[in-house]
Amino acid sequence: MISAEIARRGHSARVYLRPTGFVDAPFGYDGQTLRLAGGLLWFAMVEAIAADENGRFASALVPVERIEDFVESLPEPQSSSACTQLRRLTSPRAALTLGQRTVRLDQPQVMGILNVTPDSFSEGGGLESDPDTAAARAVEMSESGAAIIDIGGESTRPGARTVWEGDEIARVKPVLEKLHHAGLALSIDTRKGQVMEAALAAGAHLINDVAALTWDDEALAVAARSTAPVVLMHHQGNPATMQQDPRYRDALLDVYDWLEARIDSVVAAGVARERLLIDPGIGFGKNLRHNLQILNGLSLFHGLGLPIVLGASRKRTIGALSGEAPVEQRLGGSIALALKGAAQGVQLLRVHDVFETVQAVRVWRGMRDEALTPG
Incomplete structure (x- = not known):
């Protein structure tokens, strides 16, 4: 027994x-x-x-x-x-208050990815020097049903190089300033304290950190001083080297343990637990089997008591399972993984293809609503 x-x-x-x-x-x-x-x-x-x-x-x-x-x-x-x-x-997860928006977490919501980088998965580059078009794209994603717009000025895909803070701020700040009065819920996707601080001052409402506030001491200090919610994402290694033979005792349990320990450290440093969200970090220091083990076991992470963010959109796992399809041909797989997350209670689905994912989630939600309507 x-x-x-x-x-x-x-x-x-x-x-x-x-x-x-x-x-x-x-x-x-x-x-x-x-x-x-x-x-x-x-x-x-x-x-x-x-x-x-x-x-x-x-x-x-x-x-x-x-x-x-x-x-x-x-x-x-x-x-x-x-x-x-x-x-x-x-325990129910409290709604997020992000500027003028309230994002309920009793149902799956979509977080739209807006990369203002030269090597963007979704935009093909160019938006880093065109804040007007980037801001218009954010509004379009919101109109398509994205509850939160996640703006990033540094690529963290496997093999990516670090971007200087000044360049990253120059990419994201003008976009945030243009959207400041648009009534959108805005997230800043960054590992760096200086970028977080500049972005929050420019109108960002949430910090989404793929390094879980470990990249520099200033990031943790900025998070502690602010009142913004923070997404802590699991990772192993850094983007330049993270896919070089990642290893785990048990991928699902190891990621759970790491997030649990990181939550405790961040709370001890002065960030209130109720401000935290977690992300298991699909593709960040994980091979195909690791990613699949985590995706199959997503419901485990509810035991940490925090909202879950899932970022699996257009990831290499999809390409590996579909004849090495390039990123622009991974929509079907992205939606499949988004619905896998919804079916295990994930609250925030971080995606490139907002309209299509929102449509899929609405159909899923329609089936749930019918099932939960007494007969």
Whole structure:
């Protein structure tokens, strides 16, 4: 039995709870389902995973009606940890207040990517010197249904080189200033404290950091001084080298552990926990199998109790599974991964193709609404 094996291994063992066994609706299943993170999904089972420094050593599928008994059967400190995870799995996620916009997180929302870089996935370059066109593109994405516009002035794709802060600010600041009074929810995608500070002063409302405030000490200090929400993304290595033989004991659990530790560090440095969001970092120091393991297990991250951001749009994983299709031919795969995220309760889907993804999510939402309408 999993509890006995955990007790035998002592404090070196950890327990993880992953919601699974999703049902169309909770009607008629009193006590047999739980609502995931206050959203549109209900789950009937929990996969309990036990692991130590060598990796997983046991797992069990526990029905929701027996999950409290299971948690109480665990030794300490695992029982307390599992109890905290269970509470976080079911706690609603508060809406984000971003300027004039309120972004509800009880349903999947789309974050549109606006790259003002010479080597953009989506724009093909050029917007870094054309803030008027970039601002118009942001408005277009908002009109297509993007809840948040994520503006970045530095490419962090595999092999990308670091951009000087002055150049990055020169790319993003004029766009933010033009959008300041447009009533949009604006995010700044950067690793650098100076860029964060300049962007927030120019009108950004949210910090999206692929380095999780580890790139420089100033980034963490800026985040602590501000009141902006912050996305902490998992990564291994830096963009220039991150795809050179990345390794994990267990990709899903290692990313979970890393994010948990990073959250604790950031909170200790003065950033309120309720301001944080998390991103498992698809493609950032992960090979194809690592990415797929994380995507299959996304619901685990709800145990951290924070909103989840998923950025899988046009990633190499899609190309690798579709005959090495180039980035401009990865729309179908991008939508497939966005819907995979929605089906596991992800709150924010960061995408290049806003109109198409919003349409897919609206169809998914329509099916959920029908299922949740009493008969």
